[in-house]
Amino acid sequence: MNDTPLAQEGQAEYFFLMFGFEIKKRSQKSRARIGVLKTSHGEMETPTLVPVATQAVVKTLTSEEAIRTETQILIANTFHLHLKPGEKFIKSAGGLHKFMNWPRPMMTDSGGFQVFSLGFGKDHGVGKILKGRSRVKVKQGDQPKLLRIGYDGVLFRSPVDGREVFLGPKESIKIQETLGADIIFAFDECPPPHADKAYVSKSLKLTHRWAEISLRAKSASRRTKQAIYGIVQGGRFKDLRKESARLISSLPFDGIGIGGEFGKNKKEMSGIISAAISELPENMPRHLLGIGHPEDIIPIIKAGVDTFDCTLPTHYARHGVAFVFGGSKTVRLDMNKSKFLYDKKPLDPKCACEVCAAYARNYISHLFRAKEITALRLLTFHNLFFFNSLIEKIRRGIRKGVI
């Protein structure tokens, strides 16, 4: 490892980087703020949802449609794209934006979450640094098979073709640079939800080590226009969250991600996120990884989160669930239910989306029951538009001083 201080090394990059974050308004009632996040592919107003485009596509939609849902930014998945099709193909196509015809800002995550939490990691000693190679019997399936965790990364067997793949901070940054998103993330370790404090504390050391390696790996590449976010871990332990937040924000990252598990319930979640954010500098953008039930959105925005990615609106859509406004609350409608076959109303009579303008519940319910693919698209479109509208309302609330 290079001994040049990271803080000094990192500065040189800002020269090449079209990235900035400006806070336009701070709430007097909470830590919520209105901001503008600028990237090489344009700017967005925060707080905002970052819909998930795991395999370089918002599942069931085209990129033009994702724009029509008022989506400002997408997050693609380093782990999935590395395995299939491989970043070299995406680079040969001109990078992620050109590949998927997405003109707006993009993030890629680091792949850490997928390696640790999608795989058999939890059952095979993730977080314990294994000295020898612990071979896990490989079965067919779509889960990565963890083979070994070391100080420099993780060896696992690809769920796509069975080959051994090594992914660590250096590899993750290289892949993310090749993919070409506007915002990339440091490689982190995600401890499993049931991990005890000793486990999480040990895991945190690895995450912090990997944060530094990620920064150095990125600093070595001068020609990038990408911003890099560090990731705060620490599980459900507020003191570990604060420790992690202090350490990560002391490094020359462009923004801060907050990852991992946040306790048993919504209240605990807000407390843990607040603990982490209390140690973060005011002027840096904050991204919350993988959180965003409709009922979570106001609390996380009040806690001071600027951006957050979540599969919920798209995932639920593919299972037939529409999110709609029901008075002041968000209500879920299961379109698989036959009662909707007689219902001539749009999904949400107050929704301004093109699906609600064109189709009624009776038709969408029929399409779900008939297992028609078009059903998945119509709900995906509506749900993303709904979430984006909900967050636009919250932004208005912050501007007016009521949130």
Add this chain to the structure above:
Amino acid sequence: MNDTPLAQEGQAEYFFLMFGFEIKKRSQKSRARIGVLKTSHGEMETPTLVPVATQAVVKTLTSEEAIRTETQILIANTFHLHLKPGEKFIKSAGGLHKFMNWPRPMMTDSGGFQVFSLGFGKDHGVGKILKGRSRVKVKQGDQPKLLRIGYDGVLFRSPVDGREVFLGPKESIKIQETLGADIIFAFDECPPPHADKAYVSKSLKLTHRWAEISLRAKSASRRTKQAIYGIVQGGRFKDLRKESARLISSLPFDGIGIGGEFGKNKKEMSGIISAAISELPENMPRHLLGIGHPEDIIPIIKAGVDTFDCTLPTHYARHGVAFVFGGSKTVRLDMNKSKFLYDKKPLDPKCACEVCAAYARNYISHLFRAKEITALRLLTFHNLFFFNSLIEKIRRGIRKGVI
């Protein structure tokens, strides 16, 4: 059965019917013609493809997208819609057009083809009028289980919920009237491909009987704006085709469908279609049911077909096959092949569709290999646009006198 002559009874309907067919240009080189077919939901230029919307949706697309593929008319499926969701739901939604937000003309087939050819019919005596009830063991699956064929229709077990369903000409017309398409079809029997001449000849008598019952069932309903087409059968036997064409065109139908099997190869197909058409009046629109490989299109148009429905462009799309122009021929590209991951060209560099404008082969190939639903849509859109463009070229050829 009512004894009023059908020809006389049918006339009254024209009063209520917004339907007409005008031939604008006849080829000097073949039986091809340019026409305008007028319906209650607007008119279309013929010859034209009728894409398939089996369950009231062009699989994977929205109705707005189907319009953007230059599709002029769709055909939905009486058999499928009767079983799921049931015509009463579609009527309560305001009819097929409103239900699926499709403003242009629509056809429904009669359901005969599905009852006879999707089911186990071939193996259980279809075409032989069974005296007793021949129970077929019911297994789980999506195929109708044929129970009994009689002079008035067919009893089968629904593949959706196992209940016994009876479908004959009266029932088919009633369902089609409830669905509300602009053009409906008489209920016919489709003999299996391997049927011998004695079998087809006997089957033809049933089809002709059902054609008359279909017309009477429709005539009894005065308030309809629907046109009804009779169906010519007769399998691969030219004399039976001619006999059927003479009989069907002697009845007061608004147009003529040509259904069933057309022999072993393309040449035989053209001969059989020509034999049927040689006995049809010049001024009636002719619809060919379920035919339309790209290489078939010129021959069937030259034989004098005005409209034809085909699942091919949409079905192949969902299996990864794009149709593109390759010189003067139509070429098929299998987007599942990894060689396309490096290919930056659009599906068809000469294609004016929105998919070819926005996405390259590398991306579409990735989406297929990653099993992303968006892939199915992109190819479905392109293939329909491609077929519609191909037929527009043929129409230009007829106008110029080169076809």
